[in-house]
Amino acid sequence: MDAMLHISTSHYLVLGAALFLLGVIGVLTRRNVVIVLMSIELILNAVNLNLVAFSRLWGGLHGQVFSIFVITDAAAEAAVGLGILIAFFRNKETINVDEVNLLKW
């Protein structure tokens, strides 16, 4: 129990920062659109972790409520993103970000 108490808010923040960085690297460097979307989920999860950690720190529930809103947004974003991905794959037969140039003249 004593060891549990020593996990302070800073530890959660460091973990959230690490997750956020992993998500940023994934978004910037991968070529597969599905994995880019999954990296965005990682970023949103890092934000959620920070929100819940701060909600625990200040003893309120507002952070948890807000993290639920973030989860809702993540679900909507995943649905729309994957729908776009399917439409794109039907047109171009690829899911490579480098070849998404339909609007290029």
Next chain:
Amino acid sequence: MTIGGVLVITRKNAVHSALALIITLLAQAALYLMLYAPFVAGVQIILYAGGIMVLFLFVIMLVSIERTVKERQFNKQWLVGIIAAGTLGGLFITVYTKGKDIFPDPALAAVEMQNTQNVGNLLYSQYMFAFEIASLLLLVAIIGAVVMAKKRI
């Protein structure tokens, strides 16, 4: 959890990435439990690990994976990515080393027993408007996803 996150962005096969992401999400649900947020943990497991990841796996299997595995996985922006991540990481490290004492230990009391009830009360009273907007957003997302994925409107 961090290992799961690393696996998400490094695996060649998208299915492996998705499975690693599920592990990450479950580990994060455990962290929510440690932070006395059981409702958020449940929502995380049901919505993320149950709903969104099934969606991801469906799409991965809809689009062909055999060809994409053989292709080059990382684009030419890896240098930009590393630089951006390094800058951001340096920023985080500075903030944490400088501000480590800012955050006091969390209040040890107040382990309330009706977390779900309290969250619901807050959601339906103070955050009523935001809640309705979120439901509207979900409706728009449903319509958008159906329109996007439909073959012929």
